Amino acid sequence: MSTDSISTLRADMPSRPLVAKVHEWVTTVDHKRLGILYIAYALVFLVIGGIEATIMRIQLIRPHNNFVSPEVFNRMFTMHGTTMIFFVVMPLLFGFANYLIPLMIGARDMAFPRLNAFSFWLTAFGGILLYFSFLGANGLYGAGSAPDVGWFAYAPLTSQTFSPGHSTDFWTLSLLVSGLGSIGTAINIIATILCMRCPGMTLGKMPLLAWLNLVMAVLVILAISPLSAAQIMLLVDRYLGGHFFDTQAGGSAVIWMHFFWIFGHPEVYVLVIPAFAFASEIIPVFSRKAIFGYPVMVAATVCIAFIAMSVWAHHMFTVGMNSNANTFFVLTTMAIAVPTGIKIFNWLATMWGGKIHFKTPMLFSIGFLFQFLIAGLTGIMLSAAPFTWHLGNSYFVVAHFHYVIVGGILFTTFGAFYYWFPKMSGKMYNEALGKLHFWLFLIGFHLTFDFMHIPGLLGMPRRIYTYEPGRGWDTLNLIVTIGVFFQAAGILVFLVNLLWSYFHGETAGSDPWDAWTLEWSTSSPPPAYNFATIPEVSSRRPLWDLKHPEDPDWKYE
Amino acid sequence: MSAPPAAISDANITWELPSRGRVGMYCLISAESAIFTIFVVAYLFYIGRSLAGPMPKDVLHAPIFFTVCLLSSSLTIHFAVKSLNSAKVGAFARWWFLTLTLGAIFLAGTAREWRHLIYDEGLTIQTNLFGTTYYSLVGLHAFHVTAGLLAITTVLLFALLGYVRPEHAERVDVLALYWHFVDAVWVVVFTVVYVIGR
Numbered sequence: 001m002s003t004d005s006i007s008t009l010r011a012d013m014p015s016r017p018l019v020a021k022v023h024e025w026v027t028t029v030d031h032k033r034l035g036i037l038y039i040a041y042a043l044v045f046l047v048i049g050g051i052e053a054t055i056m057r058i059q060l061i062r063p064h065n066n067f068v069s070p071e072v073f074n075r076m077f078t079m080h081g082t083t084m085i086f087f088v089v090m091p092l093l094f095g096f097a098n099y100l101i102p103l104m105i106g107a108r109d110m111a112f113p114r115l116n117a118f119s120f121w122l123t124a125f126g127g128i129l130l131y132f133s134f135l136g137a138n139g140l141y142g143a144g145s146a147p148d149v150g151w152f153a154y155a156p157l158t159s160q161t162f163s164p165g166h167s168t169d170f171w172t173l174s175l176l177v178s179g180l181g182s183i184g185t186a187i188n189i190i191a192t193i194l195c196m197r198c199p200g201m202t203l204g205k206m207p208l209l210a211w212l213n214l215v216m217a218v219l220v221i222l223a224i225s226p227l228s229a230a231q232i233m234l235l236v237d238r239y240l241g242g243h244f245f246d247t248q249a250g251g252s253a254v255i256w257m258h259f260f261w262i263f264g265h266p267e268v269y270v271l272v273i274p275a276f277a278f279a280s281e282i283i284p285v286f287s288r289k290a291i292f293g294y295p296v297m298v299a300a301t302v303c304i305a306f307i308a309m310s311v312w313a314h315h316m317f318t319v320g321m322n323s324n325a326n327t328f329f330v331l332t333t334m335a336i337a338v339p340t341g342i343k344i345f346n347w348l349a350t351m352w353g354g355k356i357h358f359k360t361p362m363l364f365s366i367g368f369l370f371q372f373l374i375a376g377l378t379g380i381m382l383s384a385a386p387f388t389w390h391l392g393n394s395y396f397v398v399a400h401f402h403y404v405i406v407g408g409i410l411f412t413t414f415g416a417f418y419y420w421f422p423k424m425s426g427k428m429y430n431e432a433l434g435k436l437h438f439w440l441f442l443i444g445f446h447l448t449f450d451f452m453h454i455p456g457l458l459g460m461p462r463r464i465y466t467y468e469p470g471r472g473w474d475t476l477n478l479i480v481t482i483g484v485f486f487q488a489a490g491i492l493v494f495l496v497n498l499l500w501s502y503f504h505g506e507t508a509g510s511d512p513w514d515a516w517t518l519e520w521s522t523s524s525p526p527p528a529y530n531f532a533t534i535p536e537v538s539s540r541r542p543l544w545d546l547k548h549p550e551d552p553d554w555k556y557e
Numbered sequence: 558m559s560a561p562p563a564a565i566s567d568a569n570i571t572w573e574l575p576s577r578g579r580v581g582m583y584c585l586i587s588a589e590s591a592i593f594t595i596f597v598v599a600y601l602f603y604i605g606r607s608l609a610g611p612m613p614k615d616v617l618h619a620p621i622f623f624t625v626c627l628l629s630s631s632l633t634i635h636f637a638v639k640s641l642n643s644a645k646v647g648a649f650a651r652w653w654f655l656t657l658t659l660g661a662i663f664l665a666g667t668a669r670e671w672r673h674l675i676y677d678e679g680l681t682i683q684t685n686l687f688g689t690t691y692y693s694l695v696g697l698h699a700f701h702v703t704a705g706l707l708a709i710t711t712v713l714l715f716a717l718l719g720y721v722r723p724e725h726a727e728r729v730d731v732l733a734l735y736w737h738f739v740d741a742v743w744v745v746v747f748t749v750v751y752v753i754g755r
Contacts, residue, residue, distance in 0.1 A: 071723040187584040195577035221584060225591035232592075233599065236693055242685035244693075249604045250686050259595055434616060 014443055029113035029526060034120050035099030036424065041124055042091035043495070048131075049083040050491060051077045057448075057481040073545050074148035075467035079130070080172065081151030085267065086178055087127040089405065092413055093274040094123075094185050097213045099424065101189060103519035103526060104207045106198025106535045111191035119184035126178025131449070133170035147171035150463065152264060153234075155245035155256040158239055161162040169238060176231040179224045186220035189213055198518075199538040205557070207517045207540070208291060211298050212277035215305045216270055222309060223266035230259035240467030254319060261312035264554035268404065273301060275409040277344060278416040283347050285419075285515045286362035287354030290541060293346045300339035300346075307336040317385045318392035326385045333383035340376055344369065359513075360434030364415030371407030375400065376451070393463075396456025402449050414441070414494065421498070422512045426524040433497040437490050444486025451479045516541035575662040578731040586738045589701070593742055596697055597749055600690045604754050607685035619751040623666030624743065627702075630659035631740040634709075634733045644723040650716045656736070657713055660706045667699045691750065698746050701739050708732055 025033060056076050059067040068076070074414045102109055110116045133146045147167045149157045158168050193214045197206065234256075236242035243249035245256045284291045291297065313321060321329075347369060356362065363539065378400040391397060411549055414437070421429050456472045467473055470498050511520040522531055539545055539553035604613075637652035671692075674680045680693040712729060715721050721729070 111755035112581060115581075148714045183588050187581050187588070189579045190584050191581045194580050197574060199572040222591055225588045229592040229595035232697075233596075233693065235680065236689065238582075241684075242693065243686050244689055250603070250608045251689075252602070255599065255602060262595075444665045499703045 003385055014311070026115075029109075029117045031098050031102050031110045031113065031116060032247075032424075032528075032530075034116050035095045035097075037120055038091045038095030038098060038123075041120075041127070042088050042095060045083050045087040045091070045127060046491070047201045047495075049088055050488065052080040052083065055485055055487060056080065057226050057484045059465060059532060060467075060477050061481040062478065063467050063474055068465075069513070070147065070465040074150075074463075075146040077463055078088075078150055078171070082130060082147070084405070085151065085528045086175060086270070087123075087130070089271050089409060090178075090182060090414075092183070093216070093271065096416055096420070097187070097189055097274065097276070097412075099485070101192055102196065102422065103423075103522065103530055104210050104517050105193065105196060105201055106202075106415075106518050106531060106537065107192065107196035108530045108534075110188050111196055112188050119188065121170060122181030122184065123178045126181065129170060129177060130174035132165050136166065136170070152260050153517040154260075155234075155251075155253040156247055158234060158238070158256075159246060160527070161500040165386050165443055169235075172231045172234050172238075176228055179228045179231070180420060182220055182224045183228070186217040186224070187457050189217040190221075193217075198534050198537060200337050205537060205540050208280040208294065208297055209277040209517075212273050212280065212301050216273040218307065219266050219270045219273070219305050226259055227263035227267075230256065230263070233259075239503060250366060254316075257316050257319060258313065261315045264315060265304075265312040266308045268401075272404065273304070275368070275412040278299065278412040278419070279368055280366045281349060281517065282412075282415050282419050283350050283360045285479050285513050286357045286359060286365075287351045289350055289354040290544075291346070292349035292352075294540065296342060297346055300342045300465060307339070311336060313382055313407075314385075314388070317388040325481075330383055330385050334380060337380050337383075342463075344373060344376075347461050359418070360429070360431060360438055361415040361419035363435065363438045364411045364418070367438070368408055368415070369413040371403060371411060371445070374477050375403035375408055378403065391456060393461055394456040395460045395462055396453050398462045399452035399456060402452070403424055407445060407449065411441075411445075413507075415439075416554060417494075417498070419513070421501070422508030423503050423519055423524050423526070425505070426508055427501050428508045428512060429501040429505060430497050433493055433500075437493040437497060440486050440493060441490030442492055444483045444488075447486060447536055448482025449481050449483070451476050451483070511543070516544045518542055519548070576727060578728060579734070581747060582731045582734045583748070586734070589738065590742075593697065593745070596694045598747060600749055600754065603686045603690050604642070607687045609678060609685050611678050611680050611684070613687055613691070613750075613755045616674060616680060617755050619747070619755075620666050620670060623663045624747055626659045626666070626734050627663040627740055627743055630656045630663070631737050633659060634736050638726060638730050641721070641723055641726040641729055646723070648722065649721065650713070651728075652674050653709065653716060654715055657706065657709050660702060660709065660736075664702055665705065667695065678681075694746060694748065696748075698739070698742055701742065705736050705739050709736070 025037065028034060028037075037520075053076075055068060056073065058067050059073055061067075073415070098110065101107075130147075135145075145167060146151075147170060149163060149168055149171065153168070153171065156162060158172075193206070193210055203211075233244040236246050237246060243251045245253055247253055280291060280297060311329060311333045313325060314333045317326060317329075347365075378396070382391065382397065382400055418429055418434055421427075455476045458472050458476075460467065460471075460473050467477075500520050510523050510525050515518070518531075518535055518537070519526070521535065535542065537545075539557050541553045545552040545554060633652050634656045635655060637649050640646075640648035640652055680688045680691075695750050710731070712732065713719065
């Protein structure tokens with residue numbers, strides 16, 4: 001494609017009719033547009049999943065509340081969990097990976113652009129399939145609407161006997177469809193990183209974001225495939241009368257748990273490793289120092305991914321495994337804290353002695369550091385099997401994993417939004433609104449999830465739709481619910497900031513942060529072809545070399 | 558630091574990266590292996606746990622001939638790719654057709670075995686745990702054979718119409734990788750179903 005045709009296209013764009021623009025977006029195979037589609041799609045589901053969480057918290061605001069029925073409450077926690085994991089966090093991270101990886105490794109697109117589009121639309125239709133269950137799942141029996149079996153859908157609750165109608169079918173099919181999309185994207189990410197790097201960018205000179213996403217994609221392939229296999233088995237049971245999870249015919253309910261958590265625990269690392277990647281890009285730039293211990297960061301990430309494949313049954317301590325299995329999973333789970341701890345120390349060492357700029361992306365990253373540390377500490381508590389025998393399935397567990405997913409992953413993802421928004425839109429976000437978002441969300445997060453640990457310690461089980469007064473849970477639940485409204489306000493400010501800045505923000509320029517990786521060397525937003533000439537790099541910070549020819553990085557690496 | 562390391566001249570380094578088709582196929586094979594692993598684990602876990610018959614040792618007979626057919630198709634597809642690499646398009650089409658035939662014979666063998674089990678032995682996917690795990694695992698493999706045969710047929714049609722040229726050897730080789738994988742999985746399935754499970 002010549003540059004002429006591209007510039008004509010861009011000049012024509014404002015006058016094009018809406019249908020033509022929509023057609024362009026629907027048929028696009030450009031990694032940047034697909035990245036933005038992923039992100040926009042995830043934001044819509046973030047709002048939906050957030051509304052479901054709010055409904056649950058309003059129901060639990062006081063004892064014996066009647067805001068929703070128990071049946072609706074079951075649907076809400078099932079849909080909230082499924083939505084947030086599969087249709088918010090994964091598409092968000094895939095969106096950023098799609099958008100950033102080719103730009104960061106100096107490529108013009110992903111390795112398989114059409115597979116990329118196919119994967120996005122699979123994920124998109126997976127989400128629509130899940131939500132169609134509200135309308136279409138009544139089935140012949142008139143029973144149920146949305147799925148209500150919990151996000152890990154333990155057998156035999158998913159059998160025809162206990163889940164009549166089609167709600168569970170919608171759940172399993174939507175995860176199968178979107179799972180295939182995830183595998184497609186993972187294949188694409190690996191092939192892109194291994195085969196599309198610009199000259200000079202050896203594996204040891206890749207930005208950490210590319211490295212960590214490579215590890216994440218490997219984990220997706222190893223983790224999502226078992227989930228797809230288990231979903232196929234569940235479909236065989238439900239549609240063809242198979243007996244995989246049918247205890248009446250000698251089948252095992254526990255084997256579903258194993259299959260689900262073989263997916264389920266690596267999935268946590270699938271989600272958190274890209275979050276680490278954002279922190280590893282943002283913290284150095286706003287500390288004005290190169291990342292501390294690059295090779296160790298890579299090694300620790302690979303180590304986490306390796307151990308992550310052998311920790312799954314710590315979700316099953318209360319199921320009744322033998323003591324050998326318990327001991328093994330206690331030890332592996334505790335071991336994974338070591339490489340994770342190494343990473344935290346490396347980020348701290350990057351900030352140490354740096355000139356720290358407290359911009360919004362950095363604020364979110366620092367919030368992540370503290371909160372992820374606490375999430376890790378409660379994780380080590382729960383990794384001890386005897387501790388889990390007391391607190392398994394309590395609100396303590398709910399608080400722990402929300403600390404990881406909201407306090408860790410969502411915080412860095414917000415940081416990533418603010419950090420790369422100027423690149424994606426060409427406009428600067430509003431710093432005051434960004435800081436307001438940070439503080440509202442920080443306060444809301446701590447009100448909700450700090451206080452959620454305590455009812456768990458006091459014996460409040462998860463997934464109950466109401467509770468008796470006078471057990472010491474009342475005030476705590478009230479505080480937890482109040483925190484939700486702060487978080488909702490924060491999200492509102494965030495969305496307003498994105499929209500307002502997109503239309504009225506100041507022009508950002510190609511490199512507003514004085515950063516060092518290749519995506520900042522092209523214009524904002526980047527042209528369809530990314531780079532007019534494919535760059536050549538000789539260090540991990542090619543833009544530093546460009547800006548400081550007298551003291552380039554490659555002398556020291 | 559003592560003497561600086563000897564500088565490597567840029568002229569000596571050619572920037573070469575692995576082929577994306579090959580890497581993509583290896584990734585797909587890894588994902589498929591993970592899926593098969595779960596089905597194999599389920600099969601092994603449920604051996605001998607069926608509450609009612611028929612049992613594997615009463616009804617299963619190892620399909621030796623069809624296994625030989627499928628495994629030799631790995632050899633023929635290898636010769637096909639080799640022929641295309643040395644620009645012998647005619648030989649390629651002949652080896653490729655032989656691969657298709659051997660794969661189709663294998664699939665017909667599976668169909669015959671299933672017919673026997675369903676109509677003569679009364680074993681369906683609903684009968685017992687053995688039926689559920691057997692039809693799922695062997696069926697998953699047969700599905701992959703079918704997918705491979707469809708792809709091979711497509712390439713054969715292109716070859717007959719004269720569109721396959723030596724410069725396509727790389728792409729054809731990527732498809733051959735998939736076919737080798739399908740054959741290798743059969744070795745595992747055969748061992749699990751007809752050796753360990755019987």
